[in-house]
Amino acid sequence: MDIKVNGKTHNLVVDNDMPLLWVLRDELNIKGPKYGCGIAMCGACTVHIGKIAVRSCTFPVGQVYDDITTIEGLGTPSAMHIVQRAWVEHQVAQCGYCQPGQIMSAVALLTKNTSPTDSDIDNAMSGNLCRCGTYPKIRAAIKTAAINIIQEKHTMSLIGTSAEGDSNG
Amino acid sequence: MGKLKTFTRRSFLIGSTAIAGGVAFGYYQYKQPQDNPLLKFPKLNQSIITPYIKIDQQGVTIITPRAEMGQGIHTTLAALVAEELDLSWETIRVEHGPASSTYHNAAVLEEGLPFAPTNNGLMANSIRKLTKIPAKFLGMQITGGSSSIVDAYEKMRLAGATARAVLIEAAAQILKVDKTTLFTYQGHVVSSSGEKISYSELAPTAQKITPPTDIQLKRKEDWKLLGKSLPRIDMVAKCTGTAEFSIDVNADDLLYATVKMNPNLGAKLIAYDDSNAVSMTGVKQVINLNNKGVAVIASNTWYALQAAKNISFTWDNAPYPASTDEMFEVVKNSFTEEYIDSTLKQEGDVDSAITNIDESFETIIKGEYKVPYLAHTTMEPLNATVLIEQNKIQIWAGNQNPTQIVKEAEKITGLTPNNIIVHTTYMGGGFGRRAEMDFIKYAIEIAQHTKGKPIKVTWSREEDTTHDYYRPLALAKFKGVSTNHTIKALDLQLACPSVLTSQMGRMDIPLAGPDVSIVQAAWEQPYNIEHYQVRGYKVPEMLPISSWRSVGASQNGFFHESVIDELAHSSGIDPLTCRLNLINHHPSKKVIEAVAQMANWHTKRPKNIGLGIAFTLSFGVPVAEIVEVENTPNGIKILNVYAAVDVGIALDPRNIEAQVMSGIIFGLSAAMMGEITVKDGKVEQTNFHQYDAIRMNQTPNIQVKVLENGEKIRGIGEPGTPPAAPALGNAIFAATGKRIRELPFNKSINFV
Numbered sequence: 001m002d003i004k005v006n007g008k009t010h011n012l013v014v015d016n017d018m019p020l021l022w023v024l025r026d027e028l029n030i031k032g033p034k035y036g037c038g039i040a041m042c043g044a045c046t047v048h049i050g051k052i053a054v055r056s057c058t059f060p061v062g063q064v065y066d067d068i069t070t071i072e073g074l075g076t077p078s079a080m081h082i083v084q085r086a087w088v089e090h091q092v093a094q095c096g097y098c099q100p101g102q103i104m105s106a107v108a109l110l111t112k113n114t115s116p117t118d119s120d121i122d123n124a125m126s127g128n129l130c131r132c133g134t135y136p137k138i139r140a141a142i143k144t145a146a147i148n149i150i151q152e153k154h155t156m157s158l159i160g161t162s163a164e165g166d167s168n169g
Numbered sequence: 170m171g172k173l174k175t176f177t178r179r180s181f182l183i184g185s186t187a188i189a190g191g192v193a194f195g196y197y198q199y200k201q202p203q204d205n206p207l208l209k210f211p212k213l214n215q216s217i218i219t220p221y222i223k224i225d226q227q228g229v230t231i232i233t234p235r236a237e238m239g240q241g242i243h244t245t246l247a248a249l250v251a252e253e254l255d256l257s258w259e260t261i262r263v264e265h266g267p268a269s270s271t272y273h274n275a276a277v278l279e280e281g282l283p284f285a286p287t288n289n290g291l292m293a294n295s296i297r298k299l300t301k302i303p304a305k306f307l308g309m310q311i312t313g314g315s316s317s318i319v320d321a322y323e324k325m326r327l328a329g330a331t332a333r334a335v336l337i338e339a340a341a342q343i344l345k346v347d348k349t350t351l352f353t354y355q356g357h358v359v360s361s362s363g364e365k366i367s368y369s370e371l372a373p374t375a376q377k378i379t380p381p382t383d384i385q386l387k388r389k390e391d392w393k394l395l396g397k398s399l400p401r402i403d404m405v406a407k408c409t410g411t412a413e414f415s416i417d418v419n420a421d422d423l424l425y426a427t428v429k430m431n432p433n434l435g436a437k438l439i440a441y442d443d444s445n446a447v448s449m450t451g452v453k454q455v456i457n458l459n460n461k462g463v464a465v466i467a468s469n470t471w472y473a474l475q476a477a478k479n480i481s482f483t484w485d486n487a488p489y490p491a492s493t494d495e496m497f498e499v500v501k502n503s504f505t506e507e508y509i510d511s512t513l514k515q516e517g518d519v520d521s522a523i524t525n526i527d528e529s530f531e532t533i534i535k536g537e538y539k540v541p542y543l544a545h546t547t548m549e550p551l552n553a554t555v556l557i558e559q560n561k562i563q564i565w566a567g568n569q570n571p572t573q574i575v576k577e578a579e580k581i582t583g584l585t586p587n588n589i590i591v592h593t594t595y596m597g598g599g600f601g602r603r604a605e606m607d608f609i610k611y612a613i614e615i616a617q618h619t620k621g622k623p624i625k626v627t628w629s630r631e632e633d634t635t636h637d638y639y640r641p642l643a644l645a646k647f648k649g650v651s652t653n654h655t656i657k658a659l660d661l662q663l664a665c666p667s668v669l670t671s672q673m674g675r676m677d678i679p680l681a682g683p684d685v686s687i688v689q690a691a692w693e694q695p696y697n698i699e700h701y702q703v704r705g706y707k708v709p710e711m712l713p714i715s716s717w718r719s720v721g722a723s724q725n726g727f728f729h730e731s732v733i734d735e736l737a738h739s740s741g742i743d744p745l746t747c748r749l750n751l752i753n754h755h756p757s758k759k760v761i762e763a764v765a766q767m768a769n770w771h772t773k774r775p776k777n778i779g780l781g782i783a784f785t786l787s788f789g790v791p792v793a794e795i796v797e798v799e800n801t802p803n804g805i806k807i808l809n810v811y812a813a814v815d816v817g818i819a820l821d822p823r824n825i826e827a828q829v830m831s832g833i834i835f836g837l838s839a840a841m842m843g844e845i846t847v848k849d850g851k852v853e854q855t856n857f858h859q860y861d862a863i864r865m866n867q868t869p870n871i872q873v874k875v876l877e878n879g880e881k882i883r884g885i886g887e888p889g890t891p892p893a894a895p896a897l898g899n900a901i902f903a904a905t906g907k908r909i910r911e912l913p914f915n916k917s918i919n920f921v
Binding site: 014015018019021022025026027029031032033034035036037038039041042044070071072074075076077080084087088091092093094095096097098099100103121122123125126127128129130131132133134135136137138139 | 238239240241400401403404405406407408409410411412413414416417419425450469470471472474546547548549550595596597598599600627629630823824827830831832833834835838856857858861862863864865866868870871
């Protein structure tokens with residue numbers, strides 16, 4: 001079986017029903033998505049299949065239907081995604097374990113909705129548990145990212161290019 | 170090359186030629202100097218024996234020997250050194266460093282003393298100093314008790330200042346100028362004529378210089394980094410998925426495993442049948458773990474988790490009562506002479522004040538409060554990676570007590586401490602759980618079956634939740650007398666199993682005297698109540714228990730502050746004013762006044778809005794919190810939380826605020842919905858669907874104010890937690906008239 005993760009294709013020999021999370025972590029050494037609960041209750045394992053945020057801990061690898069993006073595919077320490085930059089600006093992370101999942105959920109939200117209300121944020125983010133209680137900062141970072149995305153799109157449109165490359169989840 | 174090999178190389182780096190010109194600095198003087206663990210490797214011929222700073226050709230690395238579990242400690246410890254050493258913040262690198270008693274925590278035992286933090290008498294301060302001696306003797310490099318900053322505040326600034334003095338001396342020798350003409354700026358020594366030499370260039374000369382002992386620290390007014398909100402050192406890594414937790418450690422030939430231990434905690438494994446499991450995909454081996462449970466070794470964690478579900482077990486019964494109800498019976502029956510552990514607060518004569526009341530103006534209130542067992546549920550399930558090869562063992566684990574790991578590894582493997590290497594990684598949450606050794610011991614035992622190959626042992630969330638060392642259950646009985654606008658008498662009796670006895674028993678350290686955590690945040694509260702008694706009863710241990718963020722204060726804050734609220738209301742006075750009237754301790758008064766202002770306490774709200782205040786002094790930090798709730802048709806909605814704290818000296822205000830916010834959400838989560846119950850000897854809650862915490866949709870607005878009126882510097886990882894539950898309970902009372910005396914609140918009321 002082949003899967004494409006962060007632009008790179010991997011050939012796998014694993015059970016079809018192995019959850020995507022364990023393929024990423026233990027087979028491909030992609031460690032950004034985290035194991036938290038194994039039952040899609042905490043969101044630490046969130047990745048994107050296409051542009052949709054999924055809980056990779058319960059998603060069988062055999063059912064992957066599109067390219068996969070993990071936190072590593074979003075941005076790097078020297079070239080962070082616009083949402084990651086907002087996270088750093090607000091100094092969101094504490095223990096940091098849930099944050100890859102939080103960021104992937106936030107990017108999926110902002111991809112569909114560039115001006116989310118508090119209730120949109122509640123709906124999109126309440127599947128992601130944070131035991132350090134960073135929620136107030138996550139909310140603030142999402143709002144900052146939303147403003148920045150709109151501003152960058154505006155700037156890009158003025159100079160005639162697309163901002164899609166940056167906000168693409 | 171696998172990451173494990175990189176790790177190995179890095180751990181030997183200080184002995185390699187790569188930094189042959191390197192130098193290690195630091196300061197430690199405690200009557201007798203301690204070993205510098207950075208100099209463990211013989212190739213490095215050092216004359217300076219001090220443990221916090223490494224300078225090599227790549228620059229300065231600061232050893233931050235407390236575990237980073239989210240509290241931001243690496244950042245603030247690094248800032249203490251960087252301030253004195255004049256480093257620019259952007260260039261700083263940190264390492265947790267090796268396990269060593271040199272890095273022992275001298276402040277962690279202080280909270281357990283029978284002296285209130287408000288007591289600055291000669292006796293209290295002398296005994297406080299004395300605790301530093303057993304702390305050194307025990308040599309525990311422990312992260313906990315909100316003590317890291319208290320312990321490091323002077324130590325690590327002195328390390329930076331000492332290194333700076335030596336580097337200036339080195340530059341003076343090279344430039345052949347008087348050292349008083351030199352100064353330091355952003356990692357360089359600069360001469361009056363403008364010559365600049367980097368610390369890296371100075372390192373070879375510096376290592377030959379004996380550090381001076383007459384070191385002056387900077388004045389607070391001259392601080393450039395301390396007192397400012399700094400960007401956290403771990404932030405970018407944690408926002409890009411590149412921060413390495415122990416669950417992320419990788420290596421060539423890495424094997425994966427999981428464990429399944431007896432759910433009747435502490436009891437034996439009688440028999441098991443693994444015939445279905447061993448033939449499953451990816452499974453390599455099933456091991457009996459000392460007749461306590463089994464480990465499944467596989468080629469992928471998921472294969473191990475699946476196989477573990479397909480083993481059938483015969484378990485021995487639990488050595489404690491089989492149900493929560495029976496356990497609470499044991500607690501209830503412990504309010505007797507035989508179980509008295511301490512009576513640390515005894516003012517006036519409570520018995521006579523309660524017996525002889527004048528009903529015309531005095532009211533007596535009696536009641537009982539109750540809290541359940543709680544689990545830690547760190548986001549990162551327990552795990553550790555171990556490699557045993559040729560008389561050497563390496564352990565990678567997020568942990569709060571690396572020196573204890575060395576002791577445990579020594580016991581299990583018989584190897585000498587020199588051959589036991591602990592790599593302390595970032596922790597995906599600790600909250601006290603990662604000070605325990607079980608998950609590391611199992612991993613070492615398993616690795617003995619896979620010598621030469623590294624093995625990562627990851628617990629399932631279910632195993633993690635059902636095999637915790639829990640926050641104990643507890644009961645409180647109180648009698649109080651309210652009189653005209655004040656509280657005349659309070660008798661608070663607290664019964665709880667002893668966390669310290671349970672913990673110390675596992676470490677083979679005998680406990681003498683009372684366990685102050687049974688009455689923590691109740692006996693030492695700065696209230697001047699005329700007749701005031703706080704007594705602790707030590708309940709027999711049932712489930713294994715341990716520290717849980719804020720320890721005894723996590724339940725006693727709720728008990729004490731709910732009772733104060735009940736008595737204040739009964740006396741007919743505003744509960745905030747009542748507290749202000751009864752408290753004389755200046756920093757404590759100030760946090761209450763500050764929080765009152767933040768919340769506009771005295772502004773009248775609509776009838777369905779309720780404000781609740783609670784005040785707790787724990788770990789030396791006075792904290793006042795006000796919770797504002799709305800009583801909606803569907804239940805209670807928490808709207809706002811206001812908090813004011815006093816840490817004495819605020820080294821990083823934004824991080825302090827973040828810790829308080831975190832502590833509040835942790836405390837509110839437990840108060841609203843946290844409950845571990847036992848049936849047939851087994852913990853019933855297995856995963857987040859049954860043991861949940863606050864999510865984004867229930868998160869209130871939170872405002873935090875940090876004050877600096879306190880007498881000495883304090884740590885803030887825990888003190889934000891204790892007032893959250895009583896402030897919520899008091900707010901629910903204000904909004905509904907309903908006084909709930911049992912946690913979690915969701916057993917009595919709905920939340921939206």
